[in-house]
Amino acid sequence: MDLDKIKVLQQQDWDEIAPRLLNFVMKLVRARGITYIPGGLSPEDVPMVCIEKLYNGERNWDPNGGVTLLSHLMGTARSLLSKNGYLRSERDKGVLYTDSEEMLDVLSTETEQTVADEDSHPLVKGLYAEIDGDDELKNVVAAIEMGCEKPREIAEFTGIACDRIYEVKRKLLRKGVVVRKKLGLKADLEEGRQ
Amino acid sequence: MNKVGSTFMDRFVNFVCDDEDVSTERIRADLQADGVDVDAFMGRVRTFVADRTSAAIRANAAMEIAKAQERNNDVSQQVKGEVRL
Numbered sequence: 314m315d316l317d318k319i320k321v322l323q324q325q326d327w328d329e330i331a332p333r334l335l336n337f338v339m340k341l342v343r344a345r346g347i348t349y350i351p352g353g354l355s356p357e358d359v360p361m362v363c364i365e366k367l368y369n370g371e372r373n374w375d376p377n378g379g380v381t382l383l384s385h386l387m388g389t390a391r392s393l394l395s396k397n398g399y400l401r402s403e404r405d406k407g408v409l410y411t412d413s414e415e416m417l418d419v420l421s422t423e424t425e426q427t428v429a430d431e432d433s434h435p436l437v438k439g440l441y442a443e444i445d446g447d448d449e450l451k452n453v454v455a456a457i458e459m460g461c462e463k464p465r466e467i468a469e470f471t472g473i474a475c476d477r478i479y480e481v482k483r484k485l486l487r488k489g490v491v492v493r494k495k496l497g498l499k500a501d502l503e504e505g506r507q
Numbered sequence: 508m509n510k511v512g513s514t515f516m517d518r519f520v521n522f523v524c525d526d527e528d529v530s531t532e533r534i535r536a537d538l539q540a541d542g543v544d545v546d547a548f549m550g551r552v553r554t555f556v557a558d559r560t561s562a563a564i565r566a567n568a569a570m571e572i573a574k575a576q577e578r579n580n581d582v583s584q585q586v587k588g589e590v591r592l
Contacts, residue, residue, distance in 0.1 A: 319563040323556055329531050331552040332545060336534045339541065340524045357548050364552065368559050437515055453522075462518035464525055479529050483537075486523040 314370055321376050322368070330383045334360045338390050343486055346493035347394060363389040439492035440485075449473060450485055 338359045342350070350359065363386045366372040374385045437458070444450040449471070456470040464478045473481060513521075526534060538545050 314563065316563050316567045319560055323560045327552055327556060328549070331549055332531055332535045332538060333526070335543065335545075335548055336526060336538055337524055339538065339543070340526075341520065344520045344523045357543065357551075360548075361551060361555065364555060368555075434515060436519070457518045457522055458515060460513075460518070462513070462521040462525075464522065464528060467522060475528070479526070479533075482523050482526075489519065489523065 314368060318376075319368075322382075325382050330386065331360065333383055334363065334386050334390065337387050338394070340486060341391065341394055343490050345394065346490075346497070348497075350394070359390055359393060360386070362393060435496050436489070436492060439496055440488060443488045443492050443495075444485075449481060450488065453481055453485055 335357065339356050341347075342356050342359075350356070354362065363372070366389055367374055367382075367386065372385070372389045374380070374382060376382075437454070440454050441451070444454065452471040453467055453473070456467045459470065461467045461470050464482065465475065467473070468475045468478050535545050
């Protein structure tokens with residue numbers, strides 16, 4: 314990488330980018346129910362791998378391309394933490410993983426796409442069961458079902474004040490983790506029965 | 508509203524991971540509360556960026572020195588040639 318680009322990267326606000334990237338990775342890992350990151354990486358290692366890829370030129374970033382560095386790095390992290398991202402690139406390098414290591418996602422997007430009726434998706438059903446009695450969270454899940462995903466859209470849809478959305482989001486993520494754990498346990502039991 | 512073809516799972520993940528409007532101080536505090544050593548992590552990032560920057564500066568300086576030496580050699584050869592004439 315040329316010196317000018319290195320200097321542009323050095324001038325970025327890493328005090329802002331780094332914790333936000335780590336926060337994104339931590340939430341992505343929890344939201345997608347990732348229990349094992351190939352190579353034995355910790356969630357704190359993932360942002361470092363993303364930054365290394367940026368400096369090595371594996372994931373090139375154009376400072377004038379209209380995408381912020383944070384968004385670019387988040388994209389790298391998202392792709393690393395997908396079954397088709399990290400595992401495929403590692404396989405290309407000749408690294409082999411065991412079946413259990415390939416269980417990167419308990420319920421990956423790919424798995425979900427095979428479910429025609431979203432209402433029947435175990436995560437949706439599990440979430441509704443877990444948040445029974447909490448009308449605020451029920452409204453949020455309903456908003457997501459209706460197609461909302463931006464915090465502002467959900468605030469608008471549900472009438473929840475924008476400054477409360479962050480708290481609601483954390484609460485929903487915690488419930489999501491509980492549901493995933495329950496579903497994971499159920500899957501283990503089912504597997505054991507076979 | 509939502510991207511065409513996005514699933515509930517996509518939107519759920521996008522929603523819970525979108526902290527664009529949240530302050531960095533709040534994010535740091537919550538990471539800390541979740542047991543993350545934010546200062547240690549920031550230290551890793553700062554060291555990485557500083558190391559890569561200084562390595563690039565050193566490599567660039569070495570390249571410039573090599574180029575300057577090459578130019579000097581060319582000039583010396585020219586001068587020697589002129590003296591002989």
